[in-house]
Amino acid sequence: MNTFSGSFGDARIDQRAASLFHDLRETQAVSIRRIADSRAKQIAYYRLLDNEALTDDALRTALTTRTAHHARDAAHVLCIQDTTQFNFQAHAGRLGADSGFGVIGDNASLGFFLHPTLAMDADTGHALGFSHVAMWTRPAQRADATTRKRLPLEDKESFRWIESIKHSRAALPGSVRLTAVADREGDIYDLFARLPPASHAIVRMCRNRQLPEGKLFAVLAAAPVAGTAVVRLRGDLRRGTTARTAELHYRYRRLTVPRSSACRDAAVPAEVTLWGIEVRESAESAGATPAGATPVHWRLLTTHQVETYADASRVVSWYQQRWHVEQLFRLMKTDGFALESSELEQSASVLRLTYLVLGAALEVLRLMLAERGESTEPLGQVFDEAEQACLSSLNRRLGSGSASQSNPHAEGTLGWAGWVIARLGGWKGLRSERRAGPVVYCRGLTRFRSLFHGWLLAQGDVCTP
Numbered sequence: 001m002n003t004f005s006g007s008f009g010d011a012r013i014d015q016r017a018a019s020l021f022h023d024l025r026e027t028q029a030v031s032i033r034r035i036a037d038s039r040a041k042q043i044a045y046y047r048l049l050d051n052e053a054l055t056d057d058a059l060r061t062a063l064t065t066r067t068a069h070h071a072r073d074a075a076h077v078l079c080i081q082d083t084t085q086f087n088f089q090a091h092a093g094r095l096g097a098d099s100g101f102g103v104i105g106d107n108a109s110l111g112f113f114l115h116p117t118l119a120m121d122a123d124t125g126h127a128l129g130f131s132h133v134a135m136w137t138r139p140a141q142r143a144d145a146t147t148r149k150r151l152p153l154e155d156k157e158s159f160r161w162i163e164s165i166k167h168s169r170a171a172l173p174g175s176v177r178l179t180a181v182a183d184r185e186g187d188i189y190d191l192f193a194r195l196p197p198a199s200h201a202i203v204r205m206c207r208n209r210q211l212p213e214g215k216l217f218a219v220l221a222a223a224p225v226a227g228t229a230v231v232r233l234r235g236d237l238r239r240g241t242t243a244r245t246a247e248l249h250y251r252y253r254r255l256t257v258p259r260s261s262a263c264r265d266a267a268v269p270a271e272v273t274l275w276g277i278e279v280r281e282s283a284e285s286a287g288a289t290p291a292g293a294t295p296v297h298w299r300l301l302t303t304h305q306v307e308t309y310a311d312a313s314r315v316v317s318w319y320q321q322r323w324h325v326e327q328l329f330r331l332m333k334t335d336g337f338a339l340e341s342s343e344l345e346q347s348a349s350v351l352r353l354t355y356l357v358l359g360a361a362l363e364v365l366r367l368m369l370a371e372r373g374e375s376t377e378p379l380g381q382v383f384d385e386a387e388q389a390c391l392s393s394l395n396r397r398l399g400s401g402s403a404s405q406s407n408p409h410a411e412g413t414l415g416w417a418g419w420v421i422a423r424l425g426g427w428k429g430l431r432s433e434r435r436a437g438p439v440v441y442c443r444g445l446t447r448f449r450s451l452f453h454g455w456l457l458a459q460g461d462v463c464t465p
């Protein structure tokens with residue numbers, strides 16, 4: 001159950017890393033001061049995170065090894081990659097000049113970048129883990145944009161999109177079919193041209209490429225409507241939009257995409273065959289969008305063959321799984337672990353801690369997905385037997401209200417546990433209510449862990465870990 005135990009080939013590092021990961025899961029917090037319950041432990045954790053022997057490679061491998069294990073029975077895995085940045089500018093006064101942090105997207109604030117690849121079982125919807133993780137700091141003094149553009153692809157930050165697929169392929173069992181999923185930033189010719197064996201890609205289009213028959217966007221828009229879907233779109237609290245119904249037109253077309261001029265590698269094929277998919281809100285539906293909401297318009301490029309409307313909607317549904325990586329980022333930030341509030345003083349230490357936070361946030365994401373009915377995972381991977389017994393008694397108490405407030409999941413599934421945790425986090429569990437978000441699960445887990453300790457004491461079992 002502990003992703004980081006026995007991973008580092010050094011008994012002391014192993015023991016400390018496992019202990020830190022355990023405490024991180026217990027408290028759902030990253031402040032070492034707060035999560036260590038003794039001064040000795042606090043010092044041990046600081047030393048661990050400062051220790052150069054705890055390498056990036058070993059931490060990444062601890063995560064990906066576990067993912068490969070979970071993926072052993074999967075047929076098709078979506079490898080969803082995305083970048084986020086962590087802003088440490090609020091700590092600038094405290095951090096020394098040698099802190100090792102770089103600048104983030106605004107080229108001024110201190111921080112670092114994280115680019116994880118979340119592996120999801122395409123058939124069951126289980127979050128399997130991470131098939132790759134990349135982190136980097138960007139130097140404050142960078143070459144100008146024109147010089148950067150001329151760099152070989154291998155030296156550009158954008159190469160991460162291609163590298164992540166290569167590493168994911170190597171991390172996952174050979175029997176698994178892999179589909180890489182990326183947003184607009186991943187719209188790179190080489191990504192498609194250099195795909196490893198048994199691998200596909202779905203990328204949101206960014207570039208209006210020149211094709212033999214005309215400009216890509218126009219070519220795709222000229223394809224006939226293959227099907228129409230009426231969907232319920234969720235509202236976005238932050239943008240002040242509410243849920244609404246939209247009518248979507250699907251178009252697709254087989255494309256021959258020539259090598260882009262930016263690609264100078266002669267070893268890369270001169271053209272690739274791809275399929276373009278356009279999902280666009282019908283004029284009528286778009287005309288009725290409420291203020292603040294943008295009409296739906298997605299264009300995807302994929303190596304998956306698209307011959308029917310059903311093929312197109314399957315590819316789109318895989319692309320939509322990208323949302324989970326956004327949830328994961330929310331969990332790592334203010335809606336959960338609040339990694340940006342870490343008191344650590346060296347970027348290298350924060351980066352080490354980030355691997356552990358990824359492991360802990362993944363568990364929360366699993367609970368959320370399971371409770372939303374998007375997965376049927378057994379609960380043994382997240383809760384041990386004693387914890388399960390405690391969940392059972394809590395479930396009896398929480399579910400004793402009206403029928404509309406009882407746990408709808410089968411006992412023993414992760415969804416069932418997710419329901420109990422969300423209820424503990426303050427969610428009412430009413431079927432009419434909004435689904436619980438990340439912050440509710442984090443709060444619920446913190447509450448559960450403290451209740452669990454009390455419950456163990458009441459059972460006469462004082463050997464708490």
Ligand SMILES: [Mn+2]
Nearest residue numbers: 082083183185
């Ligand atoms: Mn992105």
